[in-house]
Amino acid sequence: MCVRVVATLGDNPTVNYEDRTDLLSPDAVVSSGVLERLRSEDSDPLGCLNEVGEPQVTSAVARAVIATFIASEAAIGAPEAALPAEQDAAECGYAFGRLFLGPLAGDRMTSEQVSSDLNRMYLFALVDLVGEGTPSFGTHLSAYLRERARLFPEAEALAGAFEEAAYLAWCTGFGTAAVLAGHK
Numbered sequence: 247m248c249v250r251v252v253a254t255l256g257d258n259p260t261v262n263y264e265d266r267t268d269l270l271s272p273d274a275v276v277s278s279g280v281l282e283r284l285r286s287e288d289s290d291p292l293g294c295l296n297e298v299g300e301p302q303v304t305s306a307v308a309r310a311v312i313a314t315f316i317a318s319e320a321a322i323g324a325p326e327a328a329l330p331a332e333q334d335a336a337e338c339g340y341a342f343g344r345l346f347l348g349p350l351a352g353d354r355m356t357s358e359q360v361s362s363d364l365n366r367m368y369l370f371a372l373v374d375l376v377g378e379g380t381p382s383f384g385t386h387l388s389a390y391l392r393e394r395a396r397l398f399p400e401a402e403a404l405a406g407a408f409e410e411a412a413y414l415a416w417c418t419g420f421g422t423a424a425v426l427a428g429h430k
Contacts, residue, residue, distance in 0.1 A: 263414060264370060266368075268366075269366065269368035270366050270367050270368065271368060271371055272367055272375060272424065274366075274367070275363050275366060275367045275425065276367075276424050276427070277427075278428075279428050280347060280427045280428035281375065283346070283347055283348075284346075284347075284372065284375040284376050284424070285376075285378045285379050286379050287379040289346065289380070291376050291379070291380050291383050292380060292382070292383065292386055294342055294345040294346040295386060295387065297345055298338050298341045298342050298345065301334070301338045301341035302341065303337050303340050303341070305340075305426065306357075307355060307356065307357045307360060307422075307426065308340050308357075308422050308426065310357030311357045311360045311361050311364070311418075311422045312336045312337060312340065314357065314361055315332075315336055315415065315418050316329055316332060316336070319332055319411075319415075327398070327400030328400075328408055328411060330398055331395055331397070331400075331408065331412060332411055332412060333415070334394060334397065334398070335391060335394060335412040335413075335415035335416040335419070336415040336416065336418050336419035337419055338390075338394060338416060339416035339417060339418065339419025339420035339421075339422075339423070340419035340420065340423050342419075342420055342423070343419065343421075343422070343424055343427070346376075346423075347424065347427045348427075355425070355426065360422055360425050363421075363425045364421050364422065364425065367425075369414065369418060369420075369421045370413075370417055372421055372424060373387060373417065373420075388409075388413070391409065391412045395412060
């Protein structure tokens with residue numbers, strides 16, 4: 247499943263996502279204001295994570311980006327059982343981003359533009375940026391994703407591979423919110 251995770255956002259299905267050298271850091275894609283909010287010690291990312299509940303994606307652009315992501319997962323052979331859980335993770339990531347970053351600039355960008363930015367950016371670095379202000383965030387996020395996976399027993403049976411896919415899906419949703427909040 248590692249290879250599947252890679253192929254989701256990259257062109258070379260033989261390279262692990264985290265080993266891709268063509269990905270840009272978030273500071274090359276999102277605004278400095280968003281980066282400051284991500285790093286802020288004054289923010290409450292753990293409270294926002296716990297506040298997500300049942301995610302609702304109201305932005306048409308965000309819904310389209312997530313749908314494109316899920317379709318690409320299916321196209322590259324993601325197990326059918328994993329797709330609803332990955333969609334949930336992406337929607338939760340987006341909902342977290344909305345709570346954490348505040349109001350978004352709106353749908354000034356198309357879903358194609360947002361997807362293009364996500365495909366250029368190392369999405370896992372967004373979690374690292376939040377971790378600068380709240381070092382335990384990554385650990386809490388992993389626990390949160392494991393708990394959400396329990397809502398999808400078929401996907402949870404995929405174990406470690408699904409955890410990696412859910413993490414990337416969550417980061418895709420969160421990245422969508424970050425890009426919409428402040429595009430460079």
